[in-house]
Structures are given as C-alpha cells and as structure tokens.
Amino acid sequence: MGIETILEDIGNSIVRRKLNEVFGDPAVNPDNLVKAISEGVSLWESCKNEVAKEAESIPPIVLNLASNYVDTIERKYGGFTKLMLEYLREDRTDLYSVIINTEGGEEWLDNQVMEILKGVGIIK
Amino acid sequence: MTVKIQCKDHTFELSEDMIVISNKGRMLRATCPVCGRSILIKWKDVADLLGMDVPSAKEYIKSKASEPEKKRPESDIPEEEYNPADDYYDNMSYEEEELIYGKPEKKKDQPKVERRKPSVEEVKRKIEEVAREIKEDEIEEEEEDIASPKEVRIKKSYLEEQAEKTSFDILLDVIKTSDIPQTAKNELSEFFSYRPPRADGMPNDWQPKEVKDFIVAYGISPTIAEKIANRYQFLLNNWMNVRGRINQMMGMLGSPGSFVQTGTPTGTPTMPGVNPYQPQAPPVPQNQPPVNPQQESIIQNMIMQYNLNPQAFLAWLSANPSYMPLWQIAVQRMQNPYQIPTPPINPMMGMGYPPTMMMGMGSQGFGAKSGVSRDEVRRMVSDELDKLKDSIKSIVEQNKGNETTAMMMGILAELVKSRDAEITSVLKQQQTKEPSNDITREMLSALLNHTLESSRGDPATQAVLEELKELKKSMSEDGGRYRGSSLEDFQKILEGMKLRHSIDMEWEKFKHEKESSERTKELIKKGIDEVVPVLAQVAMAIGQRGAPQSEMQTVSGVESTNTISLPCPDCGTMIVFPKNSTTVKCPRCGNVYDTVRTQPKDETPQGGVPSAGEGAGGGASSKQASINVVDDKQEWKDGGEDVPEEYYESEPPTTSSGGVI
Numbered sequence: 001m002g003i004e005t006i007l008e009d010i011g012n013s014i015v016r017r018k019l020n021e022v023f024g025d026p027a028v029n030p031d032n033l034v035k036a037i038s039e040g041v042s043l044w045e046s047c048k049n050e051v052a053k054e055a056e057s058i059p060p061i062v063l064n065l066a067s068n069y070v071d072t073i074e075r076k077y078g079g080f081t082k083l084m085l086e087y088l089r090e091d092r093t094d095l096y097s098v099i100i101n102t103e104g105g106e107e108w109l110d111n112q113v114m115e116i117l118k119g120v121g122i123i124k
Numbered sequence: 125m126t127v128k129i130q131c132k133d134h135t136f137e138l139s140e141d142m143i144v145i146s147n148k149g150r151m152l153r154a155t156c157p158v159c160g161r162s163i164l165i166k167w168k169d170v171a172d173l174l175g176m177d178v179p180s181a182k183e184y185i186k187s188k189a190s191e192p193e194k195k196r197p198e199s200d201i202p203e204e205e206y207n208p209a210d211d212y213y214d215n216m217s218y219e220e221e222e223l224i225y226g227k228p229e230k231k232k233d234q235p236k237v238e239r240r241k242p243s244v245e246e247v248k249r250k251i252e253e254v255a256r257e258i259k260e261d262e263i264e265e266e267e268e269d270i271a272s273p274k275e276v277r278i279k280k281s282y283l284e285e286q287a288e289k290t291s292f293d294i295l296l297d298v299i300k301t302s303d304i305p306q307t308a309k310n311e312l313s314e315f316f317s318y319r320p321p322r323a324d325g326m327p328n329d330w331q332p333k334e335v336k337d338f339i340v341a342y343g344i345s346p347t348i349a350e351k352i353a354n355r356y357q358f359l360l361n362n363w364m365n366v367r368g369r370i371n372q373m374m375g376m377l378g379s380p381g382s383f384v385q386t387g388t389p390t391g392t393p394t395m396p397g398v399n400p401y402q403p404q405a406p407p408v409p410q411n412q413p414p415v416n417p418q419q420e421s422i423i424q425n426m427i428m429q430y431n432l433n434p435q436a437f438l439a440w441l442s443a444n445p446s447y448m449p450l451w452q453i454a455v456q457r458m459q460n461p462y463q464i465p466t467p468p469i470n471p472m473m474g475m476g477y478p479p480t481m482m483m484g485m486g487s488q489g490f491g492a493k494s495g496v497s498r499d500e501v502r503r504m505v506s507d508e509l510d511k512l513k514d515s516i517k518s519i520v521e522q523n524k525g526n527e528t529t530a531m532m533m534g535i536l537a538e539l540v541k542s543r544d545a546e547i548t549s550v551l552k553q554q555q556t557k558e559p560s561n562d563i564t565r566e567m568l569s570a571l572l573n574h575t576l577e578s579s580r581g582d583p584a585t586q587a588v589l590e591e592l593k594e595l596k597k598s599m600s601e602d603g604g605r606y607r608g609s610s611l612e613d614f615q616k617i618l619e620g621m622k623l624r625h626s627i628d629m630e631w632e633k634f635k636h637e638k639e640s641s642e643r644t645k646e647l648i649k650k651g652i653d654e655v656v657p658v659l660a661q662v663a664m665a666i667g668q669r670g671a672p673q674s675e676m677q678t679v680s681g682v683e684s685t686n687t688i689s690l691p692c693p694d695c696g697t698m699i700v701f702p703k704n705s706t707t708v709k710c711p712r713c714g715n716v717y718d719t720v721r722t723q724p725k726d727e728t729p730q731g732g733v734p735s736a737g738e739g740a741g742g743g744a745s746s747k748q749a750s751i752n753v754v755d756d757k758q759e760w761k762d763g764g765e766d767v768p769e770e771y772y773e774s775e776p777p778t779t780s781s782g783g784v785i
Contacts, residue, residue, distance in 0.1 A: 003337045006319065009328075013320040030700045034686040038702075061315040061342050068341075089711060094700045097711040098687060101701035 004072050011069040016087050023092050030098045037108045044115035055120040066122040081110040127173045131156040131163055138173055149189030286366040291329040298356045304344055332357035426454045
C-alpha cells in the first residue's frame, strides 16, 4: 500500500471523526445551519479557539504531511469541500440536505472549509 | 468508739464487719449502706474503731487479710457506677491519704466517667467467646482450603505473552526503544495508532516498508528509519513464528484458535520487503511426507507419549519446538489411526533418541493404546451420518415451503394425469400387434418397484411414479389393456410421453407468451389512456401558466423555525430545506421537486394555487398528488404573511431524470 493511500486513510478517518464530533453538537442543527448560511456566518471566526483546540489533537505528523494529503484529496475527490459533503451525506443527511437545498449553501461550506484549513495551517 | 464515715451524699456509722480488706490488707474500704457506694476508709478511722493505734490496726488488718477475703456485701445498686477515682484511692497508701486528708472535695471534683465495669465472669465469658470465634474461623479456613485449592498466581509464560501481543504492540516497542527523539517517538506512535481498520473489520497492520516510508516522511534519516523497520520486521517475524507455533499447539488440542490464518509457519522466515501477513507457506500437506526410520520411531513414541500423558507431552513439545514438524506428522497419523504402522521393536533402543524425549513423561511401555479405536471411529461415522440426515431433513423441510417447487409438482402431476388417456389410446393400437405378454407386466412392475425404492423422497419422481403405478393398476384392471405390449412398445410409450410433454411445455410457453403480449398491449393501452389526459393537462397548464403541471403526491412533513422536513416521495429519505425554497433536491436519490403552496384536500381552496387535479379540469383521469407540509403547532409564515393553514404542494415536472412523478 502506497504512502499516499495510507495517509489518505488516516487523514480521512481523522477528518471524519472530527467532523462528526463537531456536528454532534446539538447546536449544529438544520435550523441554525440555514441561519448561518443565510447570514454568512464564519465558523472559523466564531469558534476559532475551539477549532484550534480540536486541531491540536491532530498528530503533528499528519499536519506535516498535510500537503500530500491535500493533494490526494484534491485529485481524488475534487477538494475538501466535496469530501466534507460526501461525509455529511453519509453521516448527517439532514445537514447535507440543508446545504444542497439552500441557496449558496455549498459556497458557504467551501468558504468555511478553506478558512478552517488555513486557520489550522494545513493549507496556505 | 463510733466512727462516722462520710459517703458522697450520706453519713453512716462504720462497724468492723463493714470493713472490706483489699490489696492484701493495705487498703480498707466500706460500702455505704444507703447508696452502696464503696468508700475508702482511713487507717485512723479503723484504728479509732478498733481502739488501737494505727500500726496495731494495720497489723490486725494484715492478719485478717491472710484469711480469705470477705465478700463485699450485696447492694441493690448495680456495679455499673464505676468511678476511676476509686481506683486511685484504692491504690493510695496511708501516708498519701494523710497528705490529702482534709481535701476530700478533690474526690468530688474528679470528673465522673460513666463506664461499665465488667465483672470477672463477664470478661471470662467474653474471652471464651472470642477464643471460640477464632477457633471457628480457623476451622472454616481449613475447610475452605480443603474445598478449593489456594489461588496461586502464575507468571505468564513466554508463549502466553506472545499470544496476547499484537503487531502494533511490537511496532510501539520498536519505536519506543529506538534512538529517535522522544517527541518523534510520541508523535510517530500516535500516528501509527490512527490507521483505521480494514474494510472487513480486521486490523490493518503496519508493514515494515510502510513504517520505514512514514518515518522517512516524518523527517528522520533513512538510515535510522531502515534500522527501525528492519528491527520491526525481525521482531514481527519472530512473533509470527511463535504464533504459528501456538496455532499448531491449539490445533493439536482440538481448538484451532484465533491465529490460524495469520501465522507464518515455523522455520520459514519472511524475506525483507515481503509482506509477512500474506500467507506464504503452503498448507500442511495431507499426504504424509516420507520419514527415515529414526524419525519414524520418534513419531511413534510421540503418539504413545501423547496418549499416555498429553499435558506432559505438550509441555515437553513446547520446550522442544524442533520436534514440531514430526509432531505434525504424528497428528496426521492419529487422525488416520489405521495407517499407523506398529513399531516392531522398541524405537528408543539404539536409535539416537534424544534423552529429553522421555523426561517427566512417564513410560508405560509400547503396548499402550495408540490412535483411535474402531468403536470410536464407528461412533464418529455414525455421528456424521446423523448430521447428514439432519441436514437432508432440513433441506426437505425448506423445500416443502418452496412455492416454485410445489407449483412445479402440481404441473407435473396434472401433466401426467392428462397423458393417461392419450397413452391408453396408443397402447390400444399396440395391443392388437402381439399376443399378451405377462413378462412385460412383470418387468414393468419390477421396474416401478425398483425405481420407487431408489427414488423415495424425491417429490417429483414420486409424482411421476405414482402416475405410472396407476397406469400399471389400470393395465391389470381393464383386463389386458396393455396386454400384448412388449418392452419395445413400452419404450415407445415412454418416448411418446416425452414427446407429448415437450409439446405441452411448448404450448404452455406459447400460452404464457401470448398472455404476456396481451397484457403488454393492455398496459400500453392503459398507459395511453392515462397519458393522453395528462398531456392535455400539461397543454392546459402551459396555456394557463406557461409551466407544466402533472401528477403530485401528498406527503406530510414537519416544519421548524427555519426549515421544513419532508420525506422524499421516491425513496423516503427526509429532505430538509429552508422555508423559502421552491425547489428541493433529495439528498439520497437526487430527485428534484418543485414545491408550491396549496390547500389541504379537505378544505375549500381560498385563493391558493390550485392543485393539479383541479387544474386539469374535472374530467381528467390523472390522480391528484401534492406534497403537503402540515404543521399544527407552529404558525406558518412566509414573506411576512401569516398563512396558518396553507400547505406546500410539490410539482415534480423537473425530476433529475426528466420524468414526471
């Protein structure tokens, strides 16, 4: 198994777990998501500390190898946003439904993902 | 002389008989006749009472003390009232009394401690009780010891430790003991633990090459990474060998264990760069490999020793793993007991047999039983047959409920019955050709009986043979309907039956196809009937609103503050969308629906968008279908207007597949 595949497996498992942890919060519900999308709320700005704290639990080696991982994700899934949407579709159908059925929902998610990845330091 | 003694609360006159001598005549006391309190008596008072001086009184009292001590007079006051100060005064000498005489109030000032003074008997009884309890406890402990042996903690053996280990533990050990910085150790260990399991749920073990790649990717020099990977590989191979050995042991004990498929066989070290988890070695050969006479004798002895004392033998075997290959052969032979050649002579004699072989195993000679007896084998075979019978029974039971089989049986039976008349006519034609032939009938009977016997249990055969039996019966009953038929004729009859059967099958097939084509025609007609009004409706809708409108489905949903949740009419997945959405997409199946407001069916429309059925204009045959969002709890608001009893209606002309729902 190639290093990229293993890295992808590991990265995906971490990202998915973190995503489910974040979306497991009762505050993250379709109503609030609609509101956040319509008002253009920035998740990174509103919960920078929490996200940074979450990011601390990611092994540094993953962050070190993150550029490889991002390239793999870009090539395989067409970007992190698509990967997030895929996970949401499987794990949180209600939130996924809101995002795809709300005007500007996917763009909003893309902005959030990019901001968070930049904020955490995975992409520059 | 009268001497007055002051009690705590009373004053009483002392008499000689009231004096109680204690402490071998060194102390004197008297009991208050009123309250029963024991009062210390001064030597001066006693001397006055006796009319002597103090030394004479002492002498007198000492002489009396040599006699048995007077029992204290009974008192109606219980002895519970114990004052420790009494003891203090009891132990006080005369001189000390003199010193404190005149300060009797000191005694009064002593704090009174309410403590029960146990009697000697009580103490004695208590001591006896305690002694008895201790003795009972000891007896119980002894009994427990007899019943259950003492728990002894035994240190885990090397094999046990290895069995509990995982490959990840080995990797962690290797990283932990490597020469890389502590931070790198921690981070790498954490990173390696993040690998998710395989799709089949099995642990996704790290391979040495992968470990090396990641350590290099982490930033550690390739030399060190290779060193770590090589060490990991070495330990991994070792671990795999041990586990393989454990597997073999478990196999010998009749339980294959959990490592059967992961173990690398003994003596086949994995080459560098090769996945140690892939099964590389061929399975244990079923055919016994050739062995030399010495090995043969060892094998025989192994079997014998195993039969005599399995535990001791296995312990010896685990300590001497080099005999494992021979033991494998021995196990194979034990599984096939009738192939074991009987050793003609003592194989231990002069054969260079290892001296450790017999250590601690006990030897009862070579006449001991080896392998499995005939009775055991017979029993095993019987068990297997029983199992087979059970499985056959279960299959038959399952087939009983099989509708297809039942249907086929029915068809077959009908087929055979309908053939009876035709066969009869054919036979009548044959009847005139030759004279009667009883042999044919006998043959037919024998054939039927034989076939019935051999095919008992098969429902299809049973049905056919029953029919043939009836045939035979009728043949004998009608006074020779088949009379004159030879064997060739009978074969012809059978061929005729086959031919008829195939014709009938073809006919059935044709009928079925005909039916299905008619049904298709009907469906097409029905479809056209349905589509025409819909098309008319669409045309009308285009004419009226410029948009197509067709079937709509009513679906109940839930409304919350900002969203509406509706089950997808197609797949049932909940579609959650904002209230102001006019088009929604199912997150699961991807179908797209237009949502419009409508009125509930049971209410008269009041200015809302008309439903599809209404829009189609009365006589349309298309059914009305709309997606309604019903929410009795919350006020329906849209665009600032309160619309409490309005509903959503879906217009599905724009499904992702372009069809109409």
